[in-house]
Amino acid sequence: MVPASDAGGSIPFSEFVDRALYDPVAGFYATGGRAGGRGDFLTSPEVGPLFGAVISRALDEWWHELGDPDPFVLVEVGAGPGTLARSIRLAGPECAGVLLHVLVERAPGQRLLHEAHLAGWVGERSGEELQAFVLRGLVGTGPVFVSAPEPPESFDGIVFANELLDNLAFDIVRVRPGDDDGEGVVEALEVAIDEDGLCEFVVRALDRPGDTATRELAAKTDSGGTGSWFPLQAQAIGWIADMRSRIGDGRLVVIDYASTTKELAARPDFGWMRTFRGHERGSHPLDSPGSQDITVDVALDQIQMDVSANVVESQSDFLERFGIDELVDEGRRVWEANPHAPGLNEIRGRSRIREAEALLEGGGLGGFTVMQWIVAGKPDEADETGR
Secondary structure, rough: OOOOOOOEEEEHHHHHHHHHHOOOOOOOOOOOOOOOOOEOOOOOHHHHOOOHHHHHHHHHHHHHHOOOOOOEEEEEEOOOOOOOHHHHHHHOHHHHHHEEEEEOOOOHHHOOOOOHHHOOOEOOOOOHHHHHOOOOOOOOOOOEEEEEOOOOOEEEEEEEEEEEEEEEEOOEEEOOOOOOOOOOOEEEEEEEEEEOOEEEEEEEEEEOOOHHHHHHHHHHHOOOOOOOOOEHHHHHHHHHHHHHHHHEEEEEEEEEEEOEEEHHHHOOOOEEEEEEEEEEEEEOOOOOOOOEEEEEEEEHHHHHHOOOEEEEEEEHHHHOOOHHHHHHHHHHHHHHHHOOOHHHHHHHHHHHHHHHHHOOOOOOOOOOEEEEEEOOHHHHHHHHHOO
């Protein structure tokens, strides 16, 4: 995981995180790490099918906004085992007949799970084959689901990423105040191997020619001027730019737990970084690389450094905007119509009440941030309505 490098035997923390999570042999996601009740952590889609039902309503509105295109391309990045895709299929949105859902998942083991649970799955595509596939009309034969290791190069439609940015590699830096006339000194925590063969943090000043981009990004990030350590999320910034560049007409939608760099830097003991394993908090992030998930709060100011989002709102506001209360009321009526001999529909109806409580909780999932970048769409309307 941490080979000796030419730079004094240490590697950037971002490189360590990327290897610990995504190494094809020993990485967390290569060795069985995943979301879900049987996995290591729960995200909104794993709470139950209600989340996917609300997203289906949003998809219909966005589809109409784009002029009812065929195909209507939904690129879900960080699709995991395909839980959201299953819920969208179950919900049966109006756009289903032309919906082409691309499940982008970096971990091969996760992509292997798509076929077993998704009717309408047509295999895996990549590169030019995937690009040609997303341009082909479905003529009412959808929904169609296709797995991919990377997004298509260009398309009209939606990029959707739920709790992806918190899983992208990041660096840990601080900007120490300089003297009266000098600039601040930018330092990073890197990872090395100690004399016992274990990973350890080492502090390195970012003063080499290859450090310029990281140093400049850290220097222009508002961390509060306290000299505290904070996460520097260059990979997330680059991902936002990359996804926006691939969309011809549509929008980028991301959901995650988030704050500002200044607030994150003020937290003691790296309180913005967490590890998970088996639905419990893990240990120190350098312990047993590949055995646990490593996540970070997303810095809203950093990922909007290049282009501000058109819409920023809480998950609870987003879900309420697209009718979660109506769906819960519908489920309650189904349950109350036959509570003494309930079938699957009645049980699903009652479950919506519990699911909504979890999805809307202000101190939990409901407090997550939903951000939308509209690309060549209707940004003036989107600024006001979030639709």
